[in-house]
Amino acid sequence: MQPKISFCLEWKMVSNLMRHSANACTTCVEATNLTGMQLFILEYLYQHQEQDVFQRDLEAEFHVRRSTVTGILKGMEKKGLIQRLSVEEDARLKRIILTPQAKSLHREVEMAVVRMEKIALRGLSKAEIEVFLEILEKMKANLQEDMLTYDEQKGE
Template structure:
């Protein structure tokens, strides 16, 4: 039996995902004007996360941890979301060094369209896979992530 190279397979999968996202980003979405083209990829996931945690103070470090980002990457990402007027940062009373991340009205208005895009992408990824295959895939990915965190 041929020994598969997990690293190469993951790299190819990542490239395929990025190409798919880039290809779809290039297409203007006239059918769904409530989800502008500049709101893509990770922004959708972050907005979803912030909506689910809107009763809590969410800080940059929370996004870094949740989305496995390094600090400089998170800083640039947050700046872009601020420029797109999707979030704003506000200081908290209990620590002048911290600024919580808050969704703007614009982000809330875009929520339905973004969640529809997220669901379309998930449906595409699950096409032709059984619940058992999906469960095994998720378990395997979690084990690989755990292995990488151990290093």
């Protein structure tokens, strides 16, 4: 009899596979050595070019810590993909913009994201995908609610 594997362990394995898949899909993006997260941030910045985007927006959108986003952005800056520009009203705030180099990679980045999603969703019906996305939204809401409760208990 097979031992029962917990949901959390299964989720972690899928998450690891998605990260590896995202990293593999980026190798074809014009030799930029993008990480999977950099790929998703580039796509987010491209889709929100007409808005002011700050580091805190990325932290909230991707549910990651400030230190994580700081490291990712430093790497992207070093690769010449983004610039962080001070805002007149508050020099501490840095608006994040894509460089022309990053904009020129958009089509390849978009294709890499589509390719990765096609691989991950292969064999699933449209109805299964819709149900899965609904379940993911509920799970995110549950976890976010729990984190708020935890933060309140800690006094933050």
